[in-house]
Every structure is written in C-alpha cells, then in structure tokens.
Amino acid sequence: MFSILLIDDEADNLAILTSLLKDEYRVFASKSGEEGLELIHTVNPDLILLDILMPNMDGFDVLKRIKSDELTQAIPVIFITGLQSPEDEEKGLRLGATDYIQKPFHHGIVKARVDNTIALVRQTQLLEELALLDSLTELPNRRKWRMESEFAWHKAINRSQNLAIGVIDIDCFKRFNDSYGHAEGDRALKQIARFLKNKLGAIDADVYRYGGEEFVFIIESDMLVALKAELATISQALEQEAYPHDNSTVAKVLTVSVGVYIIKPQPFEEFSDAFDYADKLMYRAKYDGGNQVVI
Numbered sequence: 001m002f003s004i005l006l007i008d009d010e011a012d013n014l015a016i017l018t019s020l021l022k023d024e025y026r027v028f029a030s031k032s033g034e035e036g037l038e039l040i041h042t043v044n045p046d047l048i049l050l051d052i053l054m055p056n057m058d059g060f061d062v063l064k065r066i067k068s069d070e071l072t073q074a075i076p077v078i079f080i081t082g083l084q085s086p087e088d089e090e091k092g093l094r095l096g097a098t099d100y101i102q103k104p105f106h107h108g109i110v111k112a113r114v115d116n117t118i119a120l121v122r123q124t125q126l127l128e129e130l131a132l133l134d135s136l137t138e139l140p141n142r143r144k145w146r147m148e149s150e151f152a153w154h155k156a157i158n159r160s161q162n163l164a165i166g167v168i169d170i171d172c173f174k175r176f177n178d179s180y181g182h183a184e185g186d187r188a189l190k191q192i193a194r195f196l197k198n199k200l201g202a203i204d205a206d207v208y209r210y211g212g213e214e215f216v217f218i219i220e221s222d223m224l225v226a227l228k229a230e231l232a233t234i235s236q237a238l239e240q241e242a243y244p245h246d247n248s249t250v251a252k253v254l255t256v257s258v259g260v261y262i263i264k265p266q267p268f269e270e271f272s273d274a275f276d277y278a279d280k281l282m283y284r285a286k287y288d289g290g291n292q293v294v295i
C-alpha cells in the first residue's frame, strides 16, 4: 500500500483529506512543517500533500528542505493551499512541486490528482527495480552491487564487523559456448545463478551477477569463521549438480573458481582494494586448477 503524508496546520483539513484517502492509502498527518519534516524520515512516504500558510515554517520552506535532502528529494509534493495568485502557484511549481491545488478544494479533484501522481510513482518504482536486475538470470546486477557493497562496507566499518567478499567465475565457459552454443550457455548461466542464489541464500548472502560469467557476494556477519566451512564447499556443491561440460579442461561438468576475502574493514581502507584482493584470490583458485574455493 502506498503511503501519503499530510502536512497542514488546520485539523479540519487533515480530517477531510484523511477520510478521502484512507481507504486506498496509508495516511499520516502532521500539524506543522517541523513535525512533517521529522515524520518524513520515519514514514518514507510515496507522496506529500503540503499546506503553504502555517504559523512557523511555511510550505515553501518545507518544500525547500525536502528538495535539499538527498533522501527525500525524489518524493513528489502536491501543494494544497489558500494562496490563489498565479505568482504563488508559479513559485510553488518552480520550487519543484508536482502539482498545486487551491482551497477550498473539490474532493474528487484532489483524489484524482493524488491517484494520477501515485500511478507515476508506481511506474518509477517499477523501472527502478528493473534497472537493478539482470534480465537473464534475474539476479541483482552490477549497479545494485555497487550500491549495496559500498553500503555494507561502511556499515561494517562503523560496527567494526567482519565482511566476506566473494568473487565467483565459471571455469572454461568460452569452451562451453563453443561446444554447446550460446543459447545453451544462457541456460547454464541461469541454472548456475539459481544454484548460487539457493546456496548463498541459505547463509543469508545475496548473490549478484557482476558481468558475463562472473558472480559476486558480500556477507556481513560476526560469525564468518563459522561460515567459512560453508563457503569452502560452494564449488564442490556445484560439481555435484553435474551440468555436463565435456570440453572443460577442469572436469567433465561445469565448475567454478571462487575467491573469498574475509576482512575487518578499517576507516582508511577502500572497498575497491578489498574487492581487487578477492578477485586475486579467485584467480589463484583458477590457476591452481579451478573448481575450488580460496579463502
């Protein structure tokens, strides 16, 4: 259910708007700009309906604050106000309001405008989700990885927690395509993606498609030593799934080489360096014959 935050100093307006919207939306009401700005962060609304004339902070200032905060600037705001001059309306729209409704308002028009704006929000959220998904394997993609891995890195620094960074590369995959064809290669990628998702999902790790036949994961945990044994079995478990690959130089089935770097990140360290090191461990696994995990 989409959520809407109302900011208006008049209790009557809040009551009318709430009853107009509450059947279809989760509605939150606040009586001042200050209270509204605080609620935004806890509620994370999909839309804000904002009054302009309020005792302390007026609606224009509230909107400026919303637009200057990276976390809230994308939330659409509709003004509902007693200010009726074209100059005020233009000012509101120039500040970034999505729409401008004058009081006294017609209930049906407010509802229709809210519904239309929420329809756009729904579309935008869908596109955002798709933009972060790999279309072949349906795993989260490299763009999502960039966001999540940096986030996990900084979180681990703040909590002085261990991280495991993993890089997984399919062995002899070019030969697989050459032997069985690209379509079969795509199917194999999907199967391996599903296998990795199940295997790593069981220990609460998300796996991402980093590129062609490469996958990555990151695990935030205090118990990585306990998980180490689990991580060490990734390649064996895949070998047991036995997807035939007659022309592999490693085994007669599809196999992977895996590098896992376990690190307690420090404030002066960069995630990219740690990731490069995990990649190096993967290459060590590869040059030691493939089909193994190097931790």
Ligand code: GH3
Binding pocket: 136, 169, 170, 171, 172, 173, 174, 175, 177, 181, 182, 183, 184, 185, 186, 189, 211, 212, 213, 286
């Ligand atoms: P190594 O054991 O050293 O990793 O050898 P490799 O052949 O796996 O690695 P290389 O980097 O030489 O080749 C990767 C191959 O992965 C080449 C490319 O055709 C294939 N590949 C990458 N993305 C896709 C894809 O989406 N579908 C298919 N079918 N193949 C892909």
Ligand code: MG
Binding pocket: 008, 009, 010, 051, 052, 053, 054
């Ligand atoms: Mg008012």
Ligand code: MG
Binding pocket: 169, 170, 212, 213, 214
């Ligand atoms: Mg590769």
Ligand code: MG
Binding pocket: 169, 170, 171, 172, 173, 213
């Ligand atoms: Mg490879």
